[in-house]
Amino acid sequence: MKNVARLLVTLVILLSCQQPTAERTIVASTSIIGDWVSNIAGTDWKVVTLVGRDGDAHTYEPSPADVQTLAQASLIVLNGAGLEHVWLHPILESSKTQAPILELAEHTQLIKSEHHHEEEIEGQDPYEEGEEHEEGEEHHHGEFDPHVWLSPRRVRDMVTAIMNQLISLDPANEQAYRQRTAAYHQKLEELDREITSKLAVIPKERRKLVLLHQAFGYFALDYDFEQTASVLRSLTTQTRDPSAADVARLVDLLKKEKIPAIFDENIAKNPVSAAIARDAKVKLAPPLYTDALGQPGTPGETYLGMMRHNANVILEALRP
Template sequence: MFQPVKWSVALVVLCASIVTVQPVGAASTARKLPVVATFSILGDVAKQVGGDTIRVTTLVGPDGDAHTFEPSPQDSILIKQAQLIFEIGLHFETWLEKFYEVSESQAVRVVVSEGLSLLSAEHEDDHDVDPHIWHDVQNIIHITQRVRDALIQVAPAQADRYRANATQYIEALQGLDAWVVDQVQSLPASHRKLVTAHDTFGYFAKRYGFTVVGTALEGFSTEAAEPSAGAVAALVNRITAEGVPAIFAENTHNSKLIQRIARETGVQLPPPLYTDALGPPGSAGATFIEMMRYNVTTIVNALQPQN
């Protein structure tokens, strides 16, 4: 006889959820500053600085490829609702401009790469700039400062908190940078040679003393056309001539081509590196600091001289 009562309570709860279209606890999160980060690494930095005063939406999530990302109508809504949008710029998020305009968003756009010394491609036009700035920890410190300043401008009442959070995170990043330098020192200079799926480690190589021997795909984007048989053969020959002991796949890119190159050269192919995105929660690359520690450990171990 109590079944109808239970059913009507369920209906009330269901109707309430439909009317509000918000999860439990949304009342508390609604007061948080709505922020959009274009991809997961920027989202992590924003969370580190903003803490629980902001609500961060990351458009390109863990293991996602920002080069090939296609926003959904829901993404346009999120962009419209945001007060701040953090982006790399440098043609990394080529899809953002259109969706920003379509959404009629009034959000302040913060291009975090502004103010950095940038790398250009030697094999491309002068305007083709490498967007993969985050692989140099010093650049993430710069990004943290840009995020801090933007948050203070939009929410000055929280300025002290943003400054404190940024200072704490920058101290952790400085420790990380010193750790990377120390780890790389254990690797002979003649073994600091990188081959990856696409051209993403330029800033890493410059900061930490590596040489990029080659990439499976030419260029800074994973949208690059598959290389010709001649280009693959040339890369295979270069890997052999340079004595590269290992090459690296990436978490955001199909690894078939790099697997083929590893087979043809007979070199190691360690587990994929985290390159243009973090990994999912609980993975070895769930945060930027964890990502860097995993990548550096994997690279250094794979390139060590074999006794």
């Protein structure tokens, strides 16, 4: 009897310990979104990230623990625009979560993968687009580019959306959420000015970005660069390696366009980039932080840090 009583007491303690976290957990799909959420939510909430630092959100393989994490969430924040859909949709279903889901891409301007200068479309859901694809048409043509976070100018509205969601869940702390958001908006504006002025020394003919995948569309549009090509020729890393013919075409293009450098990425190292750089006799620049933060203690520890680092790497690689 004594043992049963002790067991019951232990059980009650365990349950009461677990409940507060279970009630106050925000799940973010990526480390970058997790960083924004932590900045706005403050320390009252526990923030859990699914795809970790240096992780690839295109090819992520969720674990059974992720289903559990989603089941206990009070709020789920994801990027949307096709970034996580493939792996996230099934685990959202099986978690049977009742938590609100905030899709940040719905709160900013999205561009399509190609022709992005002509087609600015606000907050449309790519899954409801229902656009007809003709047989043999380039697979990624006309898809929305999910990489909105890589232009700090577009992050402002996404951070505001996080604030509004938190206020609706926890109106008692509205003031605190508003203050933290205002402070973060200011940091984003400083970052934006810093990137613009730092990169101003790069002349127009050298403002050309070539990465492993096409992650820098929004950055290019907002900071007056051209995303000339990408090694994988794709908006996602979940694609086959380029064929020998693709590589040869890219090498020719790099020479013809006088591309100064190609950039590695923190989320996916592919030896093809180095081989292409060698063949085209262009610099292989250090990795840019693309779809994830870097490890603690690196420049990419925070979103603001990773974007400053990216600007420095671009400056060093492309300055005359």
